[in-house]
Structure formats: C-alpha cells, structure tokens
Amino acid sequence: MIPIEYYLVLGAILFAIGAYGAMTKSNAIVVLMCIELMLNAANINFVAFGAFTTDIMGQVFVIMSISVAAAEVAVGIAILLNAYKMRKTTELDDEQLRTLRW
Template sequence: MVSLNAYLILGAILFSIGAVGVFTRRNVLIIYMCIELMLNAVNLTFIAFSRFLNNMNGHVFVFMIMTVAAAEAAVGLAIIISVFRNKETIYVDDINLSKG
C-alpha cells in the first residue's frame, strides 16, 4: 500500500515543475501548458486525500477543476491567437501591452 505522503510528494514535485516552467519559459503556449500541469498536480492531491479520507467529495472538486481548465484553455488560447494577430509574436518578452 502506497502511503498518502508519497502521493502528496508526487503532487508537490509536479506542481513545482509547473511553477518553474511558468517563471522560466518565455513562450506563452508552454506557460499555458505549465499551468495545466499545475492544475493536474492539484487534482492528484485532491484524489489522494479523497481516497485516504474515504470521502468522495474530492472527485467532484476534480470534476469542477477539469471544467475550469477546459474553459480557461479555450479562452486563453483565443487570447493568444488574437495577441498573435496584432503583435506577430508569442514570446512574453515582446508582449508588454500594460507596460509592466
């Protein structure tokens, strides 16, 4: 039997990889993929807790997170397309619309 800690550590590792990717990569598409990876890591934590607490509410949470991820992917990719149409680039260094 695999312990709860093992699943939590795996989720933490995946989340950290995703966070590092968000901070280090400059390609908007890969940043989006890293966000998806972080959502997946959170899903893993929910499922692990739900299994070990023997309570199925976590599965419903994961269902909702998947819905939000799908909506976010659709809207985000639409934004990327429209930015690319105006700026001809997908690298975040060249996209500073709000002069941040």
Template structure:
C-alpha cells in the first residue's frame, strides 16, 4: 500500500505549482487554470484522508468543491470574455485601474 505521505506530498506539489502559476501568469485564462490546479490539490487532500480514515464525508466535500469550481470557472471566463471585449486583452497586468 502506498503511504499517505506520497499523496499529501503530491497534493502539496500541485498546490505550489498552482500558486506559482497564479502569481506569475500574465494571461487571465492561465491564472484561472492555475487556480483550478490549486483547487484540485485541495480535493486531493480530501480524498486522501477520506480513503485513509475510511470516512466518506471527504469524498462528498470533494464533489461539492468540484461543482463549485465549475461554477467559478464559468464566472471567471465570463469576466475575462467581457474584459477582452472591452479592452482587447486578457493580460491582467494591464488591468489595474481599481486602485488609489
């Protein structure tokens, strides 16, 4: 049987990759994708613990989280689509008028 540390380590690596993507990616769509990766890292943890502790609640949370992630992507893509329509770009570094 594969030890739990492997699963958790995998989830942590996924999370860090996602966080790195969020902080560095210029393209809004890539940022959204990175956020998805981070969410999946969290889901990974849910499922791991669910399986190791023989508790099905973790799986339920993972499913809910996926549904919410789908909705979030829909909203995020809608925002990006509008952004592209109004400003002709999806580069989020150029979207900085909401400031002091």
C-alpha cells in the first residue's frame, strides 16, 4: 500500500503549482485554472485521509467541494465573458486593469 505521505506531497506540490500560477499568470482564464488546481490539491488530501482512516466524511467533503468549485468556475467564466465583452481581452495586466492587480 502506498504510504499516506506520498498523497500529501502530491497534494502539496499541486497546491504550490496552483498558487504560483495564480499569482504570476496574467491571463484570467489561466488564473482560474490554477485556482482549480489548488482546490483539487485539497480534494486529494481529503480522499487520502478518508481512505486511510476509513472515515466516510472525507469522500463526502470532496463531493461538496467539487460541486462548489464547479459553481464557482461557472460564475467566474460568466464574469470573465462579461468583462471580455467590455474590454476585448482576458489579460489581467493591461493598462486599465493595472490598478486592479493586487
């Protein structure tokens, strides 16, 4: 059986890649994809912990979290579409948006 540390390290690497991408990428769609990576890192943790403790709560939480992430991305894409109609770009760091970058 694969030790639980392997899953946790995989999750941590995914989370780090996602966080790095979300903070450095300038395209809003790519940033949303990176956020999805971060969410899935947490899901891997949940499934691994749930499987190792034979507790059902981990799997339940993953189902909740996947549906929440789907809703969030749906709303996020709609908002990006709305902004795209206005500005004709999904880049976050063009001149108008420079003040909006954190």
